[in-house]
């Protein structure tokens with residue numbers, strides 16, 4: 001979703017801001033803009049609908065000088081994507097410019113109030129209301145910009161991360177947050193601002209994560225000052241960024257998504273590093289060990305997440321119930337938070353989120369905490385809001401995921417869930433020695449098995465070209481591979497815009513089978529174990545209706561091979577580890593179908609990487 005960049009220091013701000021906006025493009029946006037104060041203290045705002053490249057072009061003949069500025073990529077919520085609705089927004093006098101992520105929920109009430117005070121509005125956005133409110137407060141209290149921002153924010157309901165600058169004040173940039181993430185980078189006599197660390201990492205590794213209801217003053221040649229809305233000084237921790245610039249660049253791949261698919265063996269190794277011990281044949285997750293009494297006494301686990309992370313959570317349900325014998329309920333966070341769910345104080349809520357910023361998942365955590373439940377986060381982004389809001393948790397350590405379509409985040413989330421169920425099951429005595437060893441040894445070799453699948457990329461590319469005609473796809477799986485069917489379908493629809501649905505294979509007879517004809521591609525995930533015979537019957541049902549079958553099978557399979565039109569082989573594994581393998585060919589299939597259809601896979605239309613509004 002929307003991206004924020006800011007700079008104050010001795011360098012020219014524009015190139016830093018534009019580069020920062022490019023780094024944030026992955027979040028998804030529909031317009032971009034920049035505000036700069038030149039050396040005469042004049043405030044210039046430039047903004048355009050469309051890509052950052054449009055903005056650069058637009059600015060070619062403009063005054064883009066200045067060593068302080070703010071910039072923004074907007075993902076429309078209030079008001080259509082347009083030049084005028086793009087950020088930064090000016091106040092009425094054009095003395096103040098503001099960028100904003102989040103939603104001001106009481107903006108209509110505030111707008112009415114400001115209209116009565118003589119303010120007029122040029123846009124339908126909630127953001128323009130906020131900048132006008134700051135100007136109003138400045139007049140009312142005859143105060144500095146910093147105080148005016150504090151006064152204004154204390155009237156605001158909703159979520160915000162903001163950057164504000166003022167005509168004639170090239171020495172100060174104000175930033176604040178509530179609900180939407182905001183990071184300040186600390187350089188040598190310069191500050192950087194970002195909605196995440198990706199626009200900052202190139203310049204400094206020293207960062208401060210702004211907390212809710214904090215207002216920061218970034219003053220040229222002075223130390224960082226942060227106060228809360230009651231004007232009390234807040235001590236801030238300077239943290240060190242743990243990732244490098246190369247991790248957020250494409251590294252020779254044409255797209256981030258492809259790079260991230262191919263990074264999965266390494267990402268899983270990182271995820272298991274120090275946790276899966278090959279010598280001792282042991283899995284140790286400190287987040288679980290430290291809180292084992294909580295897990296031991298838990299009557300129930302609740303899992304809440306959205307999208308791909310929810311699919312990983314569904315695999316988690318199967319894992320926890322099988323290995324730990326703890327009942328699990330899983331629910332999409334947006335539903336969970338609004339249906340007055342029954343939550344007991346001895347429940348454990350596991351929240352899964354790549355970004356750690358998903359608004360609905362964050363709200364589910366707060367709800368569980370309010371009922372006294374213990375909350376556990378599985379996040380990728382270190383220091384993210386969900387990681388901080390939960391009582392404990394495990395990082396996936398997949399490295400930055402830039403492609404909008406989640407790939408390595410999913411496999412590392414599943415790996416964490418496997419390690420959790422093995423650790424808890426071992427402690428509870430519900431996992432026997434043989435099962436435990438199978439899990440440890442299976443995880444140890446999973447990276448090599450994924451490498452083997454990745455070697456089939458060009459074969460999968462060939463298959464994908466045959467199916468670009470399709471307007472619909474069906475994905476079928478059973479057991480642990482039913483969530484993988486859902487994930488395969490989501491991957492395809494979000495980047496290729498082909499409609500796709502995932503089903504538990506046996507559900508097909510209860511409706512979707514009516515869709516099958518000689519045009520319909522059916523992706524069947526059918527590794528050889530457990531209920532293989534059952535899925536074999538499902539494949540036969542598809543075949544007799546002339547559906548075109550793409551099957552994911554275990555190496556050496558002969559029965560499904562005979563029925564399927566196209567086969568992708570995966571190495572042998574145990575049932576519960578198979579999602580880590582079966583999902584990989586589905587990711588590649590979606591990627592290559594989308595490429596063949598000429599889609600923008602890293603920034604699919606209408607999508608945002610980090611969904612910070614509900």
Ligand code: F6R
Nearest residue numbers: 307308309353354355358405406
């Ligand atoms: C799909 C995808 C989304 C996210 C969802 C949750 O490829 O990326 O469905 O999984 O928006 O995001 P996080 O995991 O950041 O909470």
